[in-house]
Amino acid sequence: MAKELLKGNVAFAEAAVRAGCEAYYGYPITPQTEALEHMAKRMPELGRVFLQAESEVAAINMVYGAACAGVRVMSSSSSPGVSLMMEGLSYIAGSEVPVVLVDIMRGGPGLGNIAPSQGDYNQIVKGGGHGDYRIITLAPATIQEIIDLTYEAFDIAEKYRAIVVILADGSIGQMMEPAELPPMQEVRKREDRAEWSLTGAKGRDPRVITSIYIDPAEEEVFNLHLVEKQKKIEANEVRFSSLLLEDAEIAIVAYGTAGRIAQSSVKQARDEGIKVGLLRPISLYPFPYDEIGKVADQVKRILVVEMSGGQMLDDVRLAVNGKVPVDFYGRMGGMVPLPDEVFEQIQELNQKANA
Amino acid sequence: MTDKKMVEALIFSKPESLTDVPTHYCPGCTHGVAHRLIAETIDEMGMRENTVGVAPVGCSVFAYNYFNMDFAEAAHGRAPAMATGFKRVNPDMNVFTYQGDGDLASIGAAEILHAAGRGEMITVIFINNAIYGMTGGQMAPTTLPGQKTTSSPLGRDIESHGFPLKMCEILSQLDGSAYIVRRSLHDPANIRKAKKAIRQAFEVQRQGLGFSMVELLSNCPTNWKMTAEDSLEWIEENMIPYFPLGDFKVHPAIAKSKKG
Ligand SMILES: Cc1ncc(C[n+]2csc(CCOP(=O)(O)OP(=O)(O)O)c2C)c(N)n1
Ligand code: SF4
Ligand SMILES: [Mg+2]
Numbered sequence: 001m002a003k004e005l006l007k008g009n010v011a012f013a014e015a016a017v018r019a020g021c022e023a024y025y026g027y028p029i030t031p032q033t034e035a036l037e038h039m040a041k042r043m044p045e046l047g048r049v050f051l052q053a054e055s056e057v058a059a060i061n062m063v064y065g066a067a068c069a070g071v072r073v074m075s076s077s078s079s080p081g082v083s084l085m086m087e088g089l090s091y092i093a094g095s096e097v098p099v100v101l102v103d104i105m106r107g108g109p110g111l112g113n114i115a116p117s118q119g120d121y122n123q124i125v126k127g128g129g130h131g132d133y134r135i136i137t138l139a140p141a142t143i144q145e146i147i148d149l150t151y152e153a154f155d156i157a158e159k160y161r162a163i164v165v166i167l168a169d170g171s172i173g174q175m176m177e178p179a180e181l182p183p184m185q186e187v188r189k190r191e192d193r194a195e196w197s198l199t200g201a202k203g204r205d206p207r208v209i210t211s212i213y214i215d216p217a218e219e220e221v222f223n224l225h226l227v228e229k230q231k232k233i234e235a236n237e238v239r240f241s242s243l244l245l246e247d248a249e250i251a252i253v254a255y256g257t258a259g260r261i262a263q264s265s266v267k268q269a270r271d272e273g274i275k276v277g278l279l280r281p282i283s284l285y286p287f288p289y290d291e292i293g294k295v296a297d298q299v300k301r302i303l304v305v306e307m308s309g310g311q312m313l314d315d316v317r318l319a320v321n322g323k324v325p326v327d328f329y330g331r332m333g334g335m336v337p338l339p340d341e342v343f344e345q346i347q348e349l350n351q352k353a354n355a
Numbered sequence: 356m357t358d359k360k361m362v363e364a365l366i367f368s369k370p371e372s373l374t375d376v377p378t379h380y381c382p383g384c385t386h387g388v389a390h391r392l393i394a395e396t397i398d399e400m401g402m403r404e405n406t407v408g409v410a411p412v413g414c415s416v417f418a419y420n421y422f423n424m425d426f427a428e429a430a431h432g433r434a435p436a437m438a439t440g441f442k443r444v445n446p447d448m449n450v451f452t453y454q455g456d457g458d459l460a461s462i463g464a465a466e467i468l469h470a471a472g473r474g475e476m477i478t479v480i481f482i483n484n485a486i487y488g489m490t491g492g493q494m495a496p497t498t499l500p501g502q503k504t505t506s507s508p509l510g511r512d513i514e515s516h517g518f519p520l521k522m523c524e525i526l527s528q529l530d531g532s533a534y535i536v537r538r539s540l541h542d543p544a545n546i547r548k549a550k551k552a553i554r555q556a557f558e559v560q561r562q563g564l565g566f567s568m569v570e571l572l573s574n575c576p577t578n579w580k581m582t583a584e585d586s587l588e589w590i591e592e593n594m595i596p597y598f599p600l601g602d603f604k605v606h607p608a609i610a611k612s613k614k615g
Contacts, residue, residue, distance in 0.1 A: 023444050049443045053436065054469035061433040061466070065409070065440025068427045073440070091430045198425040198441070200448060202404035208419045210410075210428035 003178040009034035015150040020185035022071040023049035025062035030114040031170035032078045032104040056081040060088030067097035070197025076102035090129030094211025098157035102166040104173035107334030115334025116170035121311035137284040141260040143177035239282035248277030254305040265342035292319035300353040370394040383583020385540040385573040392550045406449040409434040413455035414488040432463020435470035451478040460496040471566045474531030479568040484575040492578030527603035533565025535604040539572040541590040564606045
């Protein structure tokens with residue numbers, strides 16, 4: 001298929017359609033709304049379900065209900081809306097039904113603003129509601145990547161019966177770039193719905209989907225099961241991209257839009273003869289701890305760049321484990337770092353590294 | 356009959372839509388009665404194998420252990436949203452929620468209102484016992500003025516806590532609702548009426564007429580601190596005057612077929 005000029009929000013929504021997503025439930029919020037609008041038009045056109053919910057609380061619970069039916073279902077939102085979904089996400093995790101959610105982060109806290117931000121790393125990667133579970137979190141840096149990751153997210157969610165969040169920021173949602181859409185998959189046939197799904201107890205015992213284990217011993221067994229599942233996810237699903245790390249003395253770690261900006265800064269610094277490379281985590285959970293640990297064995301210093309006060313920073317520090325100094329550069333509140341700013345940081349670090 | 360042998364006639368048995376599991380409900384609690392009415396109705400309509408129930412958070416959180424059919428367990432108050440999500444991808448299935456007053460009228464007030472407003476093709480069985488049973492008897496949005504609960508120890512003071520919500524009256528105002536009635540479980544005659552209403556509600560759903568809800572005035576002898584018998588009397592004497600029984604909305608298509 002040929003490349004076309006696509007806006008991020010429309011691109012991931014159409015990617016979901018082509019992944020065979022059968023139902024979309026959502027609530028308008030900038031900078032994500034074009035996705036909802038795309039679904040409002042596309043889903044009925046294809047005889048699939050689109051419903052604008054009364055709130056994100058309701059939207060995620062509608063997603064939960066449809067997921068119990070064993071169909072591919074998703075929602076998308078932005079930071080304040082995702083905060084409202086935390087309860088539902090926890091129940092979904094506790095029930096092990098596969099769900100895909102796209103979070104186009106914006107400036108916060110509170111109502112904040114509608115500019116791009118990475119301030120919700122901790123909310124999604126470390127949290128996602130109460131209880132002991134993890135959310136598979138994938139962070140695209142380009143329109144092509146948000147398409148590919150959303151398309152695949154449904155398979156991953158079903159493989160692990162887990163939640164996959166595509167965590168991007170407003171600039172990825174809003175920008176336009178040439179990209180290629182994947183082929184169309186039909187929605188799953190009824191008879192092909194998973195063996196755990198609620199289809200009516202015809203000729204079989206009833207099925208129950210619940211997240212309650214009133215006996216702590218049983219709840220612990222379930223939690224241990226989730227831990228086992230996490231081990232598999234951590235073994236199989238780590239994704240990252242690296243740039244010019246082979247001979248690097250300085251490594252930048254940055255994801256999403258910050259990673260994309262850092263890429264320009266790295267090229268700029270290379271032109272100046274500075275040996276700098278970039279590791280861009282694509283999966284934030286599972287986090288590429290080992291890969292960053294290996295980079296730490298080789299470089300003199302590491303710089304973390306985020307559009308936050310330093311959230312992924314903690315994970316990078318865990319990965320580096322004190323082997324080399326870890327510096328941080330962040331812009332917040334909807335401010336996006338310029339490549340020049342990051343370049344200056346690299347220059348400073350280069351002086352320190354070679355002092 | 357020439358044969359002198361006695362003919363055994365089964366006059367009372369467990370509906371197929373109920374499991375053989377003893378319930379965890381307190382003695383005399385009407386949750387069990389409501390379950391049975393729903394189960395009998397689903398049996399009579401031959402819909403067990405095509406039904407999905409959504410359980411609430413409240414005393415009936417384990418309802419799925421007692422219903423012999425597919426079930427999902429919702430977060431507190433979110434059952435109508437969950438049922439909506441499910442029903443939209445399974446329009447030919449029979450979907451019902453079972454919710455208490457705290458679940459439906461307090462924490463889930465938005466979800467029930469909008470499910471009704473959209474005319475969602477689901478059936479809601481609303482157990483109004485004027486109290487939070489599961490958490491030990493706190494004030495509910497349906498707790499009567501003056502009624503003592505653990506969080507209104509001097510009696511519900513309308514000056515500070517406001518007035519009870521009358522959900523049938525509210526939801527019947529919405530164009531999306533097709534069948535909104537209030538019944539009571541305090542005596543056999545009313546229980547029979549309640550069953551008929553449940554049948555009508557499922558019928559409304561089957562015919563795709565809109566949102567249907569049957570509110571059932573119920574008891575909570577444990578947290579009302581009464582004998583089961585007194586609690587049934589209390590429904591009649593205190594709840595019915597505030598929450599009048601009756602049909603608040605009946606879709607014309609169903610009204611025609613309706614008797615009693
Ligand atoms: C989000 C959330 N808040 C509070 C609770 C605690 N809680 C459990 S049941 C319940 C009230 C249930 O009352 P009702 O819906 O009237 O059902 P009943 O037990 O009376 O049948 C509350 C407040 C909860 N489980 N979840
Ligand atoms: S606490 Fe009340 S509502 Fe709950 S089972 Fe006991 S009597 Fe019934
Ligand atoms: Mg109650």
